[in-house]
Amino acid sequence: MKGKSKNRPEVTEDTLIDISSGWGLIYMLVVLYSVMLVVVLHFLTIVLDFSST
């Protein structure tokens, strides 16, 4: 049990560094979220500007 827990993390952690694994999808979601934030704030900047006709 002890030997198993000693070896397992190294293999698992190293594979996690690869961005083509499951993390790639999460990072893509974060990028999309980031783009969405800029788009939404740009939209609000235009739509909520009542300073002129």
Place this chain on the structure above:
Amino acid sequence: MRILDWAVFGVYFAGVVGFALYQSRKNVGIEGYFLANRRLPWGVIGLSVMATQASAITFIGTTGQAFDDGMEFIQVYLPQPIVMIVLCVLFVPFFYRARIFTAYEYLEKRFDLKTRSATSCIFLIQRGLGAGIVLYAPAVVLSVIMGWDEKVTILIMGAITVAYATVGGITAVIWTDVIQMIVMFLGIGVAIATLFDTLPDSVGLEEVVYLGGVQDMWSSIDWSWDPTNTYTIWSGMIGGFFLALAYFGADQSQVQRYLTAKSLKASRLSLLFNAFLKVPMQFAILSIGVLLFVFYHFERPPLLFNAAEVTLAESSEFKGDFQELSTKQGSVHRLRKDATLALLEARRDGGEVDNLRNQIQLYDTQLSEIRSEASSIVENVRGSSSNDVNYIFPSYLIDYVPAGILGLMIAVIFAAAMSSLDSELTALSSATVIDLYQRHFRPDASEQHLLWVSKLATLFWGSFGCVVALYAGQLGSLLEAVNQVGSFFYGSLLGVFLLAFLVKSANGNGAFWGLLAGMASVFVVAQTTNISWLYYNVVGALTVLLVGTLVSWMSPIGTSEALDGL
């Protein structure tokens, strides 16, 4: 404060101290004291990362900034989600695999001792003085607004934070950060709800949004390319990117947080947690400023929000001029209030709004000019610049919020200050003990001895922060200089880490001379141009990368075989 306010405030303090002491029992050894034995869950670390970044100035300064200039400050935070990805992909795996205590320890493994010591010392100077500012800024505001003694406020806030950080180490700090962050979330929600509650009955969300829009206060994105314009989408996305990367990747007060994670996966998730929450939280805080702006269309604002400055002006030779401005402000405010109510009525009835809107804009401009003139009087009397922005939100709290809510909001300001200070103290202590004391003086010290020295170091930096805060009022422009010099260092520190991760041929000589060249380049740029300070970090980091690569190429040392895994 009323009894209910004191009760709420007391519950906050008792909760924080009690919880800190409860959590501190889990600390065993030096790894427990500085890294919680690397076993904390990602959600807890994520909240601690947010709490560390949110200082008292975030609440009292940012809301004031939005009151004056609208939502444009949000642009600085927009690159943070992307920064979190870079950290997850590039920084965290290197740090995690190196099994380090401090970010700068990694630099010795990758480069050499002088690079580690130089970066660690830069961090200690910058953050040590920063700890004083973290304490001083809210204390001076609370002393003016609440009438509390500034020194007593500093000492109470400092003593409690130093006590639980010293006794409990990182475990107590991170878990109290969680409570403090929850208090801050609660405070943001309550502040927004209270602001709506104190508006006239006829003014709801739709009217608030409209009135903010009449002055273009919701404008969040500025696409202008002018590099001298402080807040644009470009300064935010480029300068803000490097600033956030430096803060989260090269500053021990943040790196230490994600080193406490029980796995690489947990470290990454704690950062991605921030990627999603930070911008909405900052949007909510800035919205409080815009809500205040709308609120003061219906209630007369003070001529200056800083009551101490009002007293100063009224007891000076310019008393007559100041009172004249006050009378004029009252008249213009009445006109703006009438025009605002008429505008809302006309809008509801489908009537003509253009003239009324133009009138309101004219009155807004006049009120801003009157406030500027009042500030000029204060500057003339005092001989230094007026600071009114940090007092806008606290002034509202004192004058308008009901019993209990004021206690909660003061607790929020304390929570924000304490959650930043406690993280800085454990980071300063870890860099002092691991990078300097153990590395240079006692490499064979026992675990027990190091733990004892670590507690002493935490106590020392806490006391140092309190002393800086107590004398900060007399330091005046020196404090501004410290802040400015801090921005000279940050990008260069980041540059050293980028050099380590991205340039395999880089060596210790390149890193060290690159670091010096980076700081010098920022100094030259700051003195000779007037570009936004947000670009300083870009200049510093890129110079380190360029000079570091060139020097490494000209003076090759060692082989890359020793760098495997780093």
